[in-house]
Amino acid sequence: MTKPNPTACLLIIGNEVLSGRTRDANLQFLATRLGEIGIPLREVRVIPDVPAEIIEAVNATRKKYDHVFTTGGIGPTHDDITGECISAAFGVPWEAHPPTVAVMAEYYAGRGTEFNAARMRMATLPRGATPIANAVSIAPGYTIENVHVMAGVPRIMQAMFEALAPSLQGGNPILSHTVHARGIFEGQIAEGLSAVQARFPALDIGSYPFQQVDVPGSGGVALVAKGTDAAAVAAAAGEISALLRELGAAPVEGEPT
Amino acid sequence: MTKPNPTACLLIIGNEVLSGRTRDANLQFLATRLGEIGIPLREVRVIPDVPAEIIEAVNATRKKYDHVFTTGGIGPTHDDITGECISAAFGVPWEAHPPTVAVMAEYYAGRGTEFNAARMRMATLPRGATPIANAVSIAPGYTIENVHVMAGVPRIMQAMFEALAPSLQGGNPILSHTVHARGIFEGQIAEGLSAVQARFPALDIGSYPFQQVDVPGSGGVALVAKGTDAAAVAAAAGEISALLRELGAAPVEGEPT
Known part of the structure; x- marks a missing residue:
């Protein structure tokens, strides 16, 4: 620890x-x-x-x-x-x-x-x-x-x-790994994401919907795993990507642009 | 009151x-x-x-x-x-x-x-x-x-x-009057401004320096009078403009652009 x-x-x-x-x-x-x-x-x-x-x-x-x-x-x-x-x-x-x-x-x-x-x-x-x-x-x-x-x-x-x-006496840097997918709603991914959070209690798993107002249907969800343990952050992001694929979405690394 | x-x-x-x-x-x-x-x-x-x-x-x-x-x-x-x-x-x-x-x-x-x-x-x-x-x-x-x-x-x-x-049961709208001037520093206007604040204790008089990084010498100070009493806000803004003129500056209504 x-x-x-x-x-x-x-x-x-x-x-x-x-x-x-x-x-x-x-x-x-x-x-x-x-x-x-x-x-x-x-x-x-x-x-x-x-x-x-x-x-x-x-x-x-x-x-x-x-x-x-x-x-x-x-x-x-x-x-x-x-x-x-x-x-x-x-x-x-x-x-x-x-x-x-x-x-x-x-x-x-x-x-x-x-x-x-x-x-x-x-x-x-x-x-x-x-x-x-x-x-x-x-x-x-x-x-x-x-x-x-x-x-x-x-x-x-x-x-x-x-x-x-x-x-300043710093600590361990906070590492962050973001995956996003279009055409998916928070209500679809919430249950699976909650299970990922439960498997990685030391991480902070966040879900942030996005929408390009001018482009109907372009919206989706950005999912962020944060923490100080690089291996755990990568593993959680991998599970999130797998979850998105199971739901028929195409996960993309990083924030939506 | x-x-x-x-x-x-x-x-x-x-x-x-x-x-x-x-x-x-x-x-x-x-x-x-x-x-x-x-x-x-x-x-x-x-x-x-x-x-x-x-x-x-x-x-x-x-x-x-x-x-x-x-x-x-x-x-x-x-x-x-x-x-x-x-x-x-x-x-x-x-x-x-x-x-x-x-x-x-x-x-x-x-x-x-x-x-x-x-x-x-x-x-x-x-x-x-x-x-x-x-x-x-x-x-x-x-x-x-x-x-x-x-x-x-x-x-x-x-x-x-x-x-x-x-x-919502609202109150009196907060009125705001801003004057700005270029080529003046907060250190020059501070004393006079403090006297304006003292004469209008019910108002909130604020001083905010600005600078256009790309344009040397373009900086100055924006001065804001805020309150619910329209006559007092206008009077304070008038005193601030007079103060700027006394210091050789040219006051302009509104925020700098």
Whole structure:
């Protein structure tokens, strides 16, 4: 029996996602990358720019999961309150971080830009935090205990995650094998698929119908076997393909295009 | 003082979103539509196909919010466990719903399709639930108390929501006014914007930087005033535009394109 993988939770902080203004683009990136490094994402919460909500969510999830990632709210404006809230959640001061102040002061001086109070907020971190320097933004993300605080802008968030990832103690990568077939309905395959799941209890077998709206009759089902055991994933996918053939369908490797 | 709006929470149920396989397409639709009918979305959770997690999330959120919407997990396969979990959360039996059984039996008979055990799962509802009949899927969503259970497939979910929406007691629509300007940074406007927020405490003033990666120098800031008071939203947007002009920028109505 292999050691179970560490787990992750993502907190997406921002009114703009809850209002529909912004379509989140970070969940899928992090879900995929975390699966690859064996720290599967187990929960996501999207929460508003409200201190009590942020503090409660950080404290609830940092106890429950091995890693908590946050996105959003670390810029210079009044609605960027993640830093204060993380500090409050940990019960530590939110204070100027001298090495970050020095790096940012040099950066702004070199551009003739004022390092004003708003920009100083981005050099202000919870006491005990370790900055996540990155190639895209001069303002860093940071880690405090098992909480990793990142930007909401996808390009910056991705740079922060990739700077952080080598330091994370990953587990076994989550392997995935997808088979799809057209002209078959979930209601036909459900019973057989349930038996496959029962034979591979350590795997996660999923069934996802698809339909091309413009092409009548082109729909079908995509079936996914996921897990950390490569042999079991391959064996389950083989059983799923056999099941599809028994039902008269033609299984095709991969997701439908 | 107008009556405060009712609030909403969305539970996205499905391993496929947490693994990165599927990019959720329901959050933004529901966020936008709920804002329009004055039941703003205050929280979203994405949770796995694990009964204890689903039951806990349903019970935590149905007490906290006026409405809880769920998407996903109401199909015929073994990983579609939302119905059992909603029943367990409410402490009621999960049982065949005779009117739904009749409608579905007639539908399948008309197509010469077997109404098998897997498909019967879709006619099995928590006791006391009211089906949400819709134009797209024969299998209904349903409402039990303040929890609205919908499909994960966006086209079906949207049909269920639109069938349900007229029966929801909405509040005041959330109005939004966006102004953007290029060649300006959040660090320049933060102080003035904070003063605007302070003058309009009932509004939600947001600042969102944008950048066209391919066009250097094309970046800027989009500033959003949101609230239920049309006069206040317009006044705040006017102050934001004036602030941008003071800083030498040229405010433009709407989101950047």
